[in-house]
Amino acid sequence: MTLEQGATGLDRPARGRLHRLRYRLKIILREPTTIIGVLAAALFAYLIIVPILSLLVDAVQVQFGDERRIKQDVGAFTSYYLERVFSSRISHDMFWEPLRNTLTVAFGAIVLSMLVGGTLAWLLSRSDMFGRRWFATALIVPYMLPAWTFALAWTTLFKNRTVGGQSGWMESLGFTPPDWLSYGQVPVIIILALHYSPFVILLFGNALRRFDSQLEDSARILGASRLTVTRKIILPLMRPALMSAMVLIFAKCLGEFGVPYVLGLPVDFDVLATSLYRNIASRQSGVGAVLAGAIMLIGIITITIDARLMKEARRFVTVGSKGSMNRLSPLGLWRMPATLFAALMFLFSVGLPIATLFLSTVMKVPAQFTFDNFTLDYWIGTDLKTVALTTGILLSPELWNAAWNSLTIVGTASIVSGLLGLLVGYVVARTPVRPLATFLRQVTFLPYLVPGIAFATAYLSLFAVPRGPIPALYGTTLILVLALIADQMPYASRAGISAMMQLGKEPEEAAQVAGAGWLRRMMLIVVPIQKGSLTTGILLPFISGIKGLSLFVVLAVPSTDVLTTYSLRLVDYNYTQAANAVVLIIAALAYFGALLGQKLTRTNLAEGLGS
Amino acid sequence: MPKINLSGVEKNYGGNAANAVADLDLEIGDGEFMCLLGPSGCGKTTTLRMIAGLENLSAGEITVGPRVVDSIAQGVFVPPEKRQMGLVFQSYALWPHLTIERNIDFGLRLRNMPPSDREARVTSVMKTLGIEKYRARYPSQLSGGQQQRVALARMLAVNPEVLLLDEPLSNLDAALRLEMRAELKRLHQEFKTTIVFVTHDQWEAMTLATTIAVMSDGRLQQVGTPNDIYDRPANLFVARFVGNPPINIVELGQENSVLSQNANRFLSPHGGELGAASAIALRPEAIRIARQGDDVPAGVLSGGAQVTGILPTGGSWIIELTCGAEKLFLITHQPPDAEVGEAITYWAKPKALHVFDAAGNRLDAADRLLRPERKLNS
Ligand SMILES: Nc1ncnc2c1ncn2[C@@H]1O[C@H](COP(=O)(O)OP(=O)(O)OP(=O)(O)O)[C@@H](O)[C@H]1O
Numbered sequence: 001m002t003l004e005q006g007a008t009g010l011d012r013p014a015r016g017r018l019h020r021l022r023y024r025l026k027i028i029l030r031e032p033t034t035i036i037g038v039l040a041a042a043l044f045a046y047l048i049i050v051p052i053l054s055l056l057v058d059a060v061q062v063q064f065g066d067e068r069r070i071k072q073d074v075g076a077f078t079s080y081y082l083e084r085v086f087s088s089r090i091s092h093d094m095f096w097e098p099l100r101n102t103l104t105v106a107f108g109a110i111v112l113s114m115l116v117g118g119t120l121a122w123l124l125s126r127s128d129m130f131g132r133r134w135f136a137t138a139l140i141v142p143y144m145l146p147a148w149t150f151a152l153a154w155t156t157l158f159k160n161r162t163v164g165g166q167s168g169w170m171e172s173l174g175f176t177p178p179d180w181l182s183y184g185q186v187p188v189i190i191i192l193a194l195h196y197s198p199f200v201i202l203l204f205g206n207a208l209r210r211f212d213s214q215l216e217d218s219a220r221i222l223g224a225s226r227l228t229v230t231r232k233i234i235l236p237l238m239r240p241a242l243m244s245a246m247v248l249i250f251a252k253c254l255g256e257f258g259v260p261y262v263l264g265l266p267v268d269f270d271v272l273a274t275s276l277y278r279n280i281a282s283r284q285s286g287v288g289a290v291l292a293g294a295i296m297l298i299g300i301i302t303i304t305i306d307a308r309l310m311k312e313a314r315r316f317v318t319v320g321s322k323g324s325m326n327r328l329s330p331l332g333l334w335r336m337p338a339t340l341f342a343a344l345m346f347l348f349s350v351g352l353p354i355a356t357l358f359l360s361t362v363m364k365v366p367a368q369f370t371f372d373n374f375t376l377d378y379w380i381g382t383d384l385k386t387v388a389l390t391t392g393i394l395l396s397p398e399l400w401n402a403a404w405n406s407l408t409i410v411g412t413a414s415i416v417s418g419l420l421g422l423l424v425g426y427v428v429a430r431t432p433v434r435p436l437a438t439f440l441r442q443v444t445f446l447p448y449l450v451p452g453i454a455f456a457t458a459y460l461s462l463f464a465v466p467r468g469p470i471p472a473l474y475g476t477t478l479i480l481v482l483a484l485i486a487d488q489m490p491y492a493s494r495a496g497i498s499a500m501m502q503l504g505k506e507p508e509e510a511a512q513v514a515g516a517g518w519l520r521r522m523m524l525i526v527v528p529i530q531k532g533s534l535t536t537g538i539l540l541p542f543i544s545g546i547k548g549l550s551l552f553v554v555l556a557v558p559s560t561d562v563l564t565t566y567s568l569r570l571v572d573y574n575y576t577q578a579a580n581a582v583v584l585i586i587a588a589l590a591y592f593g594a595l596l597g598q599k600l601t602r603t604n605l606a607e608g609l610g611s
Numbered sequence: 612m613p614k615i616n617l618s619g620v621e622k623n624y625g626g627n628a629a630n631a632v633a634d635l636d637l638e639i640g641d642g643e644f645m646c647l648l649g650p651s652g653c654g655k656t657t658t659l660r661m662i663a664g665l666e667n668l669s670a671g672e673i674t675v676g677p678r679v680v681d682s683i684a685q686g687v688f689v690p691p692e693k694r695q696m697g698l699v700f701q702s703y704a705l706w707p708h709l710t711i712e713r714n715i716d717f718g719l720r721l722r723n724m725p726p727s728d729r730e731a732r733v734t735s736v737m738k739t740l741g742i743e744k745y746r747a748r749y750p751s752q753l754s755g756g757q758q759q760r761v762a763l764a765r766m767l768a769v770n771p772e773v774l775l776l777d778e779p780l781s782n783l784d785a786a787l788r789l790e791m792r793a794e795l796k797r798l799h800q801e802f803k804t805t806i807v808f809v810t811h812d813q814w815e816a817m818t819l820a821t822t823i824a825v826m827s828d829g830r831l832q833q834v835g836t837p838n839d840i841y842d843r844p845a846n847l848f849v850a851r852f853v854g855n856p857p858i859n860i861v862e863l864g865q866e867n868s869v870l871s872q873n874a875n876r877f878l879s880p881h882g883g884e885l886g887a888a889s890a891i892a893l894r895p896e897a898i899r900i901a902r903q904g905d906d907v908p909a910g911v912l913s914g915g916a917q918v919t920g921i922l923p924t925g926g927s928w929i930i931e932l933t934c935g936a937e938k939l940f941l942i943t944h945q946p947p948d949a950e951v952g953e954a955i956t957y958w959a960k961p962k963a964l965h966v967f968d969a970a971g972n973r974l975d976a977a978d979r980l981l982r983p984e985r986k987l988n989s
């Protein structure tokens with residue numbers, strides 16, 4: 001094609017460029033992919049970036065109600081909150097002490113879960129312990145249960161006279177547990193370690209399974225002793241997986257709210273998350289913003305470290321190549337004790353807490369195992385002599401209201417984020433505008449860097465007051481749904497992107513050549529093929545949403561109570577049995593949801609939960 | 612029925628990559644069976660996808676019949692779903708969630724064909740390809756060869772005017788491949804469809820195509836009938852790429868090469884006309900051997916060599932000749948009249964010679980001189 005010159009006064013290359021631009025624009029606008037991508041990008045910018053920015057701005061602006069104290073107008077720049085948090089009289093109680101507690105709890109949990117989880121991972125993947133298949137699933141269960149299930153079970157067992165309400169089992173049996181055993185640091189560490197050891201089992205176990213025994217063999221043949229092999233070959237290769245599990249546990253502990261709240265309150269044991277909650281509850285939004293920002297910063301640093309480690313880990317992937325084989329080490333005499341150890345861990349981390357919680361809800365007096373002490377009143381009784389909750393929990397309209405809220409809020413958010421995730425995956429895989437794909441990928445990953453409680457604070461900061469055309473959303477279910485969607489986007493979009501990348505574009509192109517337009521292709525080809533991953537993409541967030549607490553505790557109000565906040569409220573009022581019953585319901589929902597998902601998608605959801 | 616025309620087509624995937632396809636002018640006639648042939652990565656798939664509209668152009672224009680379907684200068688782009696072509700992917704791209712039957716009638720449903728007609732059409736296409744047994748199965752329950760036939764059936768069902776096939780036979784075993792080749796050839800004759808077929812298998816191209824387009828490095832090297840390509844390779848690349856065992860190439864004017872000297876001696880009487888010659892090529896089957904010098908006819912290219920290997924390949928023999936430090940390969944269908952170690956004379960008729968200039972392009976002057984009886988169309 002030759003271009004005529006002169007008529008328009010443009011020279012040839014310029015005209016060529018113009019033509020190419022026109023052609024490209026035509027291509028881009030021809031299909032809704034790019035337009036949808038732009039809309040999605042705008043939506044996520046609003047749901048994810050704007051709240052975080054708003055939070056950061058709050059930290060350095062005079063907040064409503066503080067004008068007089070700071071002697072400046074609302075909205076003026078101030079370093080007051082920063083000083084208050086980091087270098088005032090109260091900063092020790094508000095920030096430094098909670099920071100120290102957070103760090104000790106996190107490191108304690110890491111060490112303990114590494115010991116327990118590491119041993120179990122090795123037993124499960126490299127030894128001939130009995131019942132390895134069963135244990136492989138059973139030992140993951142603790143992660144499917146809400147962490148503070150354990151906290152409540154712990155208080156049910158070890159509660160002492162420091163707090164009111166029904167006494168603990170130990171107390172009833174005659175000995176009073178000391179405070180350090182009942183509350184605070186020690187139980188929090190133990191519980192978080194039990195809760196997060198499945199991480200270690202999954203990550204470390206996978207790495208061990210991929211590890212090629214031939215590498216070991218070649219070192220042995222060269223004359224290395226067993227110890228040398230472990231030190232020089234196995235451990236260095238395992239290091240990325242171990243480090244990654246550690247960083248992940250740290251990041252999770254950082255945002256952990258429920259456990260330290262239940263177990264720390266009676267002895268004023270504060271971590272960053274509970275300190276933040278306390279400030280928000282007392283409407284100290286400026287200080288809250290600074291604290292949330294600090295948590296966010298620590299979170300971002302840790303996850304960045306993790307990303308580095310994952311890159312390193314990817315370099316090692318080739319290690320377990322196709323020829324990989326792994327041999328099981330015979331345990332010999334230790335076979336039985338090892339099995340016993342695994343069984344014991346299962347008992348401690350699943351059996352005992354669940355049994356304790358359940359028994360506590362059917363007994364009038366704690367730990368008195370006589371027949372007449374059993375009752376179903378706390379579940380289905382009427383005319384109870386308590387102040388507020390005069391019926392069994394199953395007959396209480398508040399429970400059903402909370403359950404309904406949980407299902408609708410979490411359900412809606414999960415379905416929306418699952419669909420959005422697939423859409424993001426589609427746009428990322430298909431759009432000819434690469435920067436758009438990159439932006440979508442990164443913006444949807446952002447909430448992953450921000451612990452839930454800090455993210456919720458960000459939402460509070462943005463939506464507590466009307467802004468422009470958007471009314472104040474605080475107190476509505478909408479704010480919960482939006483926050484949940486944003487919070488779940490990292491998982492949803494990652495699932496969507498990998499599903500679309502795996503699918504490749506050919507099945508869709510085949511339909512296109514056959515004459516199907518965009519909408520037809522979506523409805524007849526893309527969505528049906530991705531049914532499985534869509535189900536997972538909805539179910540996984542649903543399960544973690546149902547048992548989630550830290551987002552709700554900041555954003556929910558009594559009328560928008562969900563099961564988790566409702567049971568926390570019951571804890572606050574010392575209705576131990578009722579609270580335990582609600583937690584059991586939550587645990588059952590999460591567990592059976594996971595099982596159902598596993599059945600539906602024939603995959604091991606537990607592994608997805610680890611992410 | 613349409614004629615497809617590509618003019619000045621160029622494709623760049625962006626970044627700093629070289630052009631995947633550059634400056635491509637290609638005309639695919641109505642009812643033609645055109646093979647795009649070339650080594651891996653030369654841009655065959657890219658070309659096919661541009662014709663289908665799945666890949667945008669970086670420059671140039673594509674027309675189908677009277678209709679411009681893709682043009683940068685005119686700002687025209689007809690999307691794939693409106694081009695009414697059929698495309699069989701290298702990977703088949705069957706829809707995993709649909710049964711074979713639904714895979715095949717997908718296009719018919721889109722065209723709102725009444726159910727009874729649809730049923731009849733699907734059945735007849737399935738019968739043709741021998742897959743009616745698998746009607747209710749899912750793609751994952753079929754073997755590679757069966758899947759390939761489903762992919763073909765899916766496209767044939769809508770009876771497209773243009774059928775694009777991207778190495779559809781590459782995943783099949785030898786026997787099935789032969790069968791499918793025959794099938795394709797029959798389909799082409801029966802439906803009179805214009806077919807563009809991508810392959811890097813020269814055998815496949817030779818047996819199937821009415822026209823072959825040889826590509827290398829994103830550029831078109833030669834377009835012609837299979838005979839043309841084999842008999843008159845337009846340049847050294849085509850000469851080397853087509854033919855098995857590969858063509859023997861002798862560079863001219865090499866002082867220390869006996870083969871080169873022999874060739875020079877043969878060409879020297881024509882020094883004037885063939886001054887530009889820089890290499891000659893000989894197909895293995897064009898070379899003969901003689902035990903005695905007297906058996907060599909007059910006026911042929913000849914020289915002495917030693918037999919250093921005889922490889923029977925079942926029905927034919929590949930003979931390795933060594934001439935100084937160089938080797939010549941020839942193929943014969945008669946039991947060879949020589950033994951390993953024997954000194955012989957090799958010879959070849961003048962019309963079997965391919966002569967190329969320094970740029971590697973065919974020297975037409977040589978053809979006029981050496982192959983006077985052949986019709987030339989340059
Ligand atoms: N999507 C893409 N992005 C960037 N480069 C590409 C893309 N697709 C192809 N290429 C490059 O373009 C060139 C031509 O590729 P093409 O797929 O057309 O080759 P081909 O001739 O079909 O090869 P094969 O016989 O291996 O299928 C190659 O160098 C390839 O690396």
Ligand SMILES: [Mg+2]
Nearest residue numbers: 655656657701
């Ligand atoms: Mg290809």
